[in-house]
Amino acid sequence: MKFFYKILLYFQKHGYYVCQRIADRFGMRAKLVRTSFIYLTFVTLGFGFALYLFLAFWIKIKDSLYTKRSSVFDL
Template sequence: MNTMHNIRYFFEKHGFEVSSRLAERLGMKAKNVRLFFIYSSFATFGLWFFVYLTFAFWLRLKDLVYTKRTSVFDL
């Protein structure tokens, strides 16, 4: 049981926060969004896994572009 918690913690920490950010935007629990990606990946033979990676890449780019600057001199 402890091993499962460690694996879950690892994937939640390093999972690009796609599920949590999408769930926050939709007003849902992150766990439900994760389950949707898992079940839909099995049903569509992995298509939603690539959608998940695309979201992760898009969110990473968005974070890099819209970083908050502390002062005017950071331009």
């Protein structure tokens, strides 16, 4: 049972980051974005989950390509 909670904690820490980034981008609350993905998943029979995975992949690629530099001299 402890293994299950470790997996759950891992997904809660890293999985909600996508919703947080989307909410920050649009100036919304993250809770609203999370519930929207949940409702979209139930209504469209999995399309919301596929969209969530696509956005997570896109954010990962974007973060690896565009790094935040603090000054011009960090090049």
